[in-house]
Amino acid sequence: MKLRTIIFIILLALGILPILTLVGVNLRSHINQHETVEKKRTAAGAESSFVSLNARVKCIKKSLLQAAATPASAGLDPASLDSADCQRLAGLLIGQMQTEKMILGVRLFDGSGKQRVHLRRKTSSLPPVADSLPPVADSLLEAATAEGADAPPPPPLFQKGLRLKVSEVDALLSEDQRYPGASLLSLATPIPDRDGAVAGVVVMEISPALFLDTHGNACWATPSGAIIHAPASFPQLDPDHPIASGANILGLIPALAPLMAENLPFVWENSTGLSLTWLPLIFNDHLPPPLWLGSPVDRSAAREWKLSLIYNIAGIVLCIAIVVSLIANAMAKKIDRIKDAILTGLDSILNKGEENVQFSWTGPREVVNLAEELTTLARHYAITRTKQQEAEADLRQSEDKFRNLTASAQDAIAMMDHRGNISYWNEAAAEIFGFSASEALGNPIHTLISPRLSESGQRGAMEEKPVSDGPIRETIELITKRKDGTELPIELSLSEARVKDRWNSIWIIRDITERRRAEDETKLQQQQLVQADKMISLGVLISGVAHEINNPNSIAMLNTSMLFKAWESAKPILDEYYQENGDFLIAGLQYSEMCEQIPRLFLELEESARRIKNIVHDLKDYARQDTTRHMEPVEINTIAKAAIRLNHNKIKNATRNFSTELAPDLPPIRGNRQRLEQVLINLIQNSCEALTSPEGAITITSHYNANSDEVEVCVHDEGTGIPPQIINQITDPFFTTKRSYGGTGLGLSVSAGIIKEHQGRLSFSSSPAAGTTATLSFPAWREEMGDKITQAR
Structure with missing residues (x-):
């Protein structure tokens, strides 16, 4: 925004503010007063119109009441009028209402509802008083006599007139039957007799257009x-729903x-x-x-008053704006001249290096003093600039030495200012983290490299350290990220420095990836040795536990057989008792049910004890230390069944869809039973751990391959599969994807070595959709092969 615009706005505000204040304080009260006067005037006009309307109503009521009193004043009884009386009464009524142009007709009824007199105004060539209203005439004629048999029935207003008191009037607005679309206002009042009782009813029909001619615009x-x-000139509220006849x-x-x-x-x-x-x-x-x-x-007067007030205020504001604009323009020109002189002098001082720059202006004392102060400031600046140039030369020399020193360092060196942003970043830091100096400078250092404590750093942080009030001197291990997102272990040495009296932190960062890798390998080997020792201890423990279980299980097997024989001996006696005395309870159940269940219970006990014996036997064979590694002909199906028994609990917990397809009459293979069991146990355990839900299936199959003369065993699971990039590494020593679950990475490596000793092959096929299949292939053993080996020895 230009200076002259600002001055104009300020002066205009100062000029208009009093007017706006005056208007704001008084205008509302004036408008309210005017609105109050208008409302009072409107109310007074409404009251005046109502009084005028009531006067017309009273006049027409007076004519109606006079017509009702005419029979009594003439000494006539409406119930006993003859033709002459009717003509006389009609003449009297015509004389009374001849001048009332608004009266269209008069009908006189006796108390029984019989029409006695009917006067109706003639229709003439005079035009209608309004659209859809009948024309008017200037005379009334009688239309019926006392004996008029063709007189129409009394109108609905007749019955209401009989119920009225004398001098009371009832009115009814209806449609004029002679002129469709036109309205007719009917008035009724009772006819009193000489005693003041109701002797009949007078009904007067008047034209609303003539009666309300002064309200034609309503x-x-x-x-x-x-x-x-x-x-048509009536104001409308809504163009779609106008105020018109019929609405x-x-x-x-x-x-x-x-x-x-x-x-x-x-x-x-x-x-x-x-x-x-x-x-x-x-x-x-x-x-x-x-x-x-x-x-x-x-309301036109009120609108004109408001428009006049608005025009007056706008005129005053416009005049003030013109005067203020002239004053603001003059002030802005003076300030522009001073501004140009200041800019010219500053250009001479800063860019051209002139030392004797003079400022001189005429005008108010403040402007003259400003010129003198700027001249003194220019002289002092010239002296300060000379000293600054000398200091900058020394600083550049110091910075060159510092940059050469840090650029040759192999460790990353970074400096963090008091705001947490990077103020220095050497070449080693760019190589380690991948961020160039232009990308790193000015950015928050914690956001850029995202450091967090490593496990060793956390242990060091938990250790109590002595509190020191001196400068920071600390070395910690952290985990950070490079630019590409890969993690990087570092050793960070922190120290502090003050630059321009502000606190700064110096970060010396060393990449300890190789050192950490060596430490991890050493730790892993120690864990593997501990696990191996644990497994040896477990094997010895299993051998001792198997012996302890076998003794009580043998007793259970012997006692089960003896108890079953005792039951068989007692059963005929119990059957005879059952035949003679009926059913009875044994152990809370009916004998008829128990005699069917007890043999099954004995068979289950015996089968369970035999199963325990087989499992104990398999565990003892598996845990037995084999120092000779003796090779002999073995049945692969027998080994597979033993491995399944040993893994029964793990299989049960892992899947509900376990099956075996072991081909019968397979040729034997030459091998070591214990070591082959170890391989199959390991493969079955891996399949159980690969399943993601109990619905996944595990299948163990065996068959003879006549083409290669080999016996093959396959362990298939519907698990997650093995990624293609690591399927060739799974038999490497210490390679495992289950490190967090206690895996050592030795199971498949040892299994591959055992299969190789047996001149066999271990292969894997896997996909995420089909799961994994591990296949063991062994050469079939023949008797002649054994003879050849014996002769060779």
């Missing part, structure tokens, strides 16, 4: 809301319903400022009005 609506007249005003303005229910005049106003004065047409204070008249309120 909207006429019935109490139910039906609009019977609305001029319902209560549907367009629902808020009118509760106001009309009070039968009093009121003023309605909506949010847009539209005001309507609603007047009731009341003929009887005890009955609802037959018609409501809604007239728009003229």
Whole structure:
């Protein structure tokens, strides 16, 4: 934003602020006062219109009541009129209402509802008073006599008139049958006799257009809301739902319903400022009005007053803006000249190196003092610049020495400023971490290399260290990341320094990847030795436990057989007792059920004891130390079954879909039973650990391959499979993917060595979808092969 614009805005605000304050304080009260006066004027106008309307109502009521009193004053009884009386009464009524142009007809009924007199205004060539309204004439004629047999029935208003008190009037708005679409206002009042009783009813029909000629610009609506007249100039609330004849005003303005229910005049106003004065047409204070008249309120005077006020305020603001603009322009030009002189002098001092720069201005004392102070400042700056150039030369020499020293270092050297950002980054740091100096400088060092404590660093952090108030001197081991995301073990030496009186940290970082790899290998070998020793101890323990289990199990087998024989001996006696005495309880169960279950229980006990004996025998054979590694003909199916028995519990926990397909009559192979069992046990355990759910299957098969004269055993599982990139490494010593689960990486390596000693082959095929299949292939053993070996020896 330009200076002259700022000055203009400030001055304009200072000039307009008093006006806005005055307007803000007083304008609202003036507007409220004006609105109050307008409302009072509107209320007074509504009251005046209502008074005028009531005067017309009283006049027409007076004419109606006079017509009702005419028979009594003329000494006539409506119930006993003859033709002459009817003509006389008609003449009297014509004389009374001849001048009332709004009266369209008069009908006189006796108490039984028989029409006695019917006066109707003639139709002439005069035009209608409004659209859809009948024309008017200037005379009334009688239309019926006392004997008129063709007289129409009394209107609905007749019955209401009989129930009225003398001098009371009821009104009914209906459609004129002679002119469809036109409205007719009927008034009824009772005819009193000489005693004051009701002798008949007078019904007067008047034209609403003539009666309400002064309200032609108003909207006429019935109490139910039906609009019977609305001029084209009447203001509309909604173009889609205009206020016109045939519409319902209560549907367009629902808020009118509760106001009309009070039968009093009121003023309605909506949010847009539209005001309507609603007047009731009341003929009887005890009955609802037959018609409501809604007239728009003229607010043009208020709008003109507000527009005049807005124009006056806008004119004042415009004049102030013009004056302020001239003053701001003059001030800005003066400031621009001073600014140009300052910029020219600074250019001479900073860029051209001039020492004797003078500033001189005319004007107020403050401007002159500013010129003198700037001249003194320019002189001092020239002296300071000379000293600064000498200091910068010394600093550049010191920096060159520092950079040469750090660039030749093999360790990474970085400096962190007081904000935690990298302020120095040598070449060794760029080589170790992969970030160039331009990428590292200015970035937070912790975010860039993400250091975290290694296990040894955590142990060191947990150790108590003496608290020192001196400078930082600490060496710790951390794990960081290179630019490519690979982790890097480092040794970090921290120290502190102060640069420009601000704290800085110096990081000397050494890559200890090789040292950590050597430490990990040493630790791994120690763990493997401990595990191997543990397995040796476990083998000795298994041999002793198997011996301890075998003795009580032998007793159980002998006792089970003897107990079964005792049951067989006692069963005939028990059967005889059962035949004679019926069923009885043994051990809480019926004898009829127990005699079927006890033989099965003895067989299960005997089978379980035999199974324990076989497992103990297999464990003793597997744990027996084999120092001679004797080779002999063995059955591969027998070895497979023993391995399955030893792994029974692990298989049961790993899968619900275990099966074997061992081919019968396989030729024997030459080998060591214990060592081959070790291989199959290891393969079965690996298959169990590869399954991800109990639904995965494990299948062990054996068959004879006639093409190669080999006996093959396959262990297949539907596990996760072996990744292709490591399938050739799984038999390497100490290679394992289960290090966190206690794996040593020796199982498959030892198994491969055993198979090689047996002149066999161990192969693997695997895929993530099909699982893994381990295949053992051994050459079949023939008797002639044994003879040849004996002769060769």
